[in-house]
Structure formats: C-alpha cells, structure tokens
Amino acid sequence: MSSDNQFPQWEVFIQSKTGLPFKHAGSVHAADSEMALQNARDLYTRRMEGTSLWVVPTDSIVASNPDDSGSFFDPSNDKIYRQPTHYVMPEGAKNI
Amino acid sequence: MDDDKRLEAFQAKIDREEKIEPRDWMPEDYRKHLIRQISQHAHSEVVGMQPEGNYITRAPSLRAKVVLLAKIQDEAGHGLYLYSAAETLGITRDELLEQLHGGKAKYSSIFNYPTLNWADIGAVGWLVDGAAIVNQVSLQRTSYGPYSRGMVRICKEESFHQRQGYEIMADMAKGTPEQKAMAQDALNRLWWPSLMMFGPHDADSPRSGNALKWKIKRETNDELRQKFIDKTVQQAEVIGLTIPDPDLKWNEETGHYDSGEINWEEFYNVVKGNGPCNNQRLTHHKRAHDEGAWVREAANAYAKKQLEKSKVA
Numbered sequence A: 001m002s003s004d005n006q007f008p009q010w011e012v013f014i015q016s017k018t019g020l021p022f023k024h025a026g027s028v029h030a031a032d033s034e035m036a037l038q039n040a041r042d043l044y045t046r047r048m049e050g051t052s053l054w055v056v057p058t059d060s061i062v063a064s065n066p067d068d069s070g071s072f073f074d075p076s077n078d079k080i081y082r083q084p085t086h087y088v089m090p091e092g093a094k095n096i
Numbered sequence B: 001m002d003d004d005k006r007l008e009a010f011q012a013k014i015d016r017e018e019k020i021e022p023r024d025w026m027p028e029d030y031r032k033h034l035i036r037q038i039s040q041h042a043h044s045e046v047v048g049m050q051p052e053g054n055y056i057t058r059a060p061s062l063r064a065k066v067v068l069l070a071k072i073q074d075e076a077g078h079g080l081y082l083y084s085a086a087e088t089l090g091i092t093r094d095e096l097l098e099q100l101h102g103g104k105a106k107y108s109s110i111f112n113y114p115t116l117n118w119a120d121i122g123a124v125g126w127l128v129d130g131a132a133i134v135n136q137v138s139l140q141r142t143s144y145g146p147y148s149r150g151m152v153r154i155c156k157e158e159s160f161h162q163r164q165g166y167e168i169m170a171d172m173a174k175g176t177p178e179q180k181a182m183a184q185d186a187l188n189r190l191w192w193p194s195l196m197m198f199g200p201h202d203a204d205s206p207r208s209g210n211a212l213k214w215k216i217k218r219e220t221n222d223e224l225r226q227k228f229i230d231k232t233v234q235q236a237e238v239i240g241l242t243i244p245d246p247d248l249k250w251n252e253e254t255g256h257y258d259s260g261e262i263n264w265e266e267f268y269n270v271v272k273g274n275g276p277c278n279n280q281r282l283t284h285h286k287r288a289h290d291e292g293a294w295v296r297e298a299a300n301a302y303a304k305k306q307l308e309k310s311k312v313a
C-alpha cells in the first residue's frame, strides 16, 4: 500500500439510487475511514451520482485470478437442472 | 502459458473489443505505455488548474467566479480519476508525483503558456478544453478498462467546461471594440498551441504504432486534430472571430478543412522546458505539495491516534 505520505488507498462504491446495487467507481487516498468517505463524496458524487457510498481499504479486497477464470467461472452447462426449462409441468397448470 | 501464447491471447482479446483489466496479463510495454500516457494526462489536469486558478479572484462577476471555481474543481477531480486509473497498473501516487517533480513525467505543453487576461480564460475553455474533449471522447474506447471508465466519467463533466469558455468568448466578441480585440488576440495566441496539444504528425510519432495496435489510442494525432479544426472553425465564425491561419480553407473533396503548418520548432522547444511558464508551473506545484506536508502529517497522526483509541476501547 502506498502510504508514505499520500495516505492509504480506498476503493469507492456508489449506489446511484436506493434499491440498486453498489457499483465500483474508483479509488481515493485517505488517512482514515471518515476522510475516505468525505473524499469519495467530493470526488465521485459532485453531480448527484449517488445516494449512498461504501469505502473499503484496497488491501482488504480479495480478487479472483483472471488466469483461472475459465475453470473458476465454468458455466456448468451440464447442470441443466439449474434452468427452469428442465422441468416438465403437468398439462394445464397455470402461473408456474 | 508461455509469453508468445499470452501475447496472442492478449491481442485477440483486444481485437474482440474486450477490455483489459488490472489483473489480466499484459505485455510490459503495454503497461509502460499506459502508465506514461495516463500519468501525463493526470498531471495535465492538475497543472492545468494553475492558469485558470489565477483568475478566481479576478472573475468579472459572481456568476463567472462560481462557474470558474466549479470548473477548476472538476479538473482536480479529473486528475484524481486518472491517478486512480494509473495506480491500478502498480505504480504508487508517490512515484507518480516524484516523476512529475523530477521532470521524468510530462504534462501537456499548453499549460506552459500564460493566461494574460480574462479573454484567455474564455479561450482556454473553448479551445483547450475543446481539444481535450476531442481526445477524451476517443479515449472512452481505449482498451484498458480503468482508463476507459475514467474517460467516460470525465467526458460527462467536460461539456460544460467548453461551453463556459465559448460563452465568455461570445460575450466579449459582441462587446466593445476593445473587448472584441481582446477575444481575437486570445484566439490568435492560443490557436496554434491548442493544435499542438494533439502531438506530432503521425509520420513523426514513433510510439503510436503499438498504441494503435493495442487500442490504447483509437485515432491518430492527425485524425483527432482534424476533427478539432473541423468543429471549431464554424464556432469561430458564429461569434465573428477569425482563426489565425491564412491557409485555412474548406476542401470540398476531402470534406475537411485544409490548414497551415504548425511551428514544430516551438512545440519541441516548449516540450523541452523552454516555454514561457514551464519553470513557474513546476515550481508552484512543488511548493503547494511541500506546503501541504503538515496537513498530511497531522491527518496521519490523527488516524493513528484514533486507531489506538479503538484498540483500547
């Protein structure tokens, strides 16, 4: 973490409207969580981009390895029973 | 996978218009090129606040003052978005600043020209932000994910920058003869440096081959410059100002304006550090950074104290 004199780094997530998921926006530097929130507000929400913010220390993020993404995100096409179309519904059944 | 295979997969991904993300494998030269380009872009946003900052206390009206303040605050934000993107490539903020202060990293030469009066603030918004927008719109499609997302964010904010500048120019152009002369003079001085913002001609820009192949850049310097000229000529006509280029002429065949040759000697001279304000801009940036040291120290000390308190409790 680059914290010599630029403070630790935090990742910023914005919820643009209540009910919607939080989305990654970028990062800020801040000495503590309160400053991180304030900096994130000043930097990423100057034009009503959000109603709620998360800041997370960059070091705390655990990411998957893109090299493994093939097997890691294997779509499991063989597990067709995960799809609703796999099931046979009795003739005439409605709203299911 | 060996590096040849990786390189092949990397290029194939780019050719499919998929973005490269920070943890993906990338050739070292791709990473280097991005760090150089993004940091230069970031430093330009930040240093670019100086010529305009000069006028916050001298804006001719309260409206002009709040507009200029908001614009300059946006530029600080642009710098930070871009530092944030550069940091995803493994370089730290400290290193980025060190490279700027040590002269290893550059910023756009346009900011080494002075702003002499209020008309220059209009010309900067209209021409300098206008040129930057042409470049940044194109970079929204750059292949590196964080850079591309930063550009999308920046482009949303830029359009008011150019409009506020053009409004100043339009107002002055329809003001007194003296005001109109000031506006024309600002255009005369800033037109050519604005064209230089796009960099050397394609034939003379050695690095653009890889940058285009890797889709870091989506259009060449000359293509972007032409777009800017084509857009701006009409805007000058509308407000009754004259572009200071006697060779400027509409070319029916190409559907573009032909224009005169840029003074490249001047360009390289300013890049080398001999522009009217190079020294002033860098000195000011270093001084501002040094004078802020106590704030950073205090914030760090406070954060440490809070952390210790929370451990005790």
Ligand SMILES: [Fe+2]
Pocket: B045, B074, B075, B078, B132, B154, B158
């Ligand atoms: Fe900007």
Ligand SMILES: [Fe+2]
Pocket: B075, B129, B158, B161
């Ligand atoms: Fe701008």
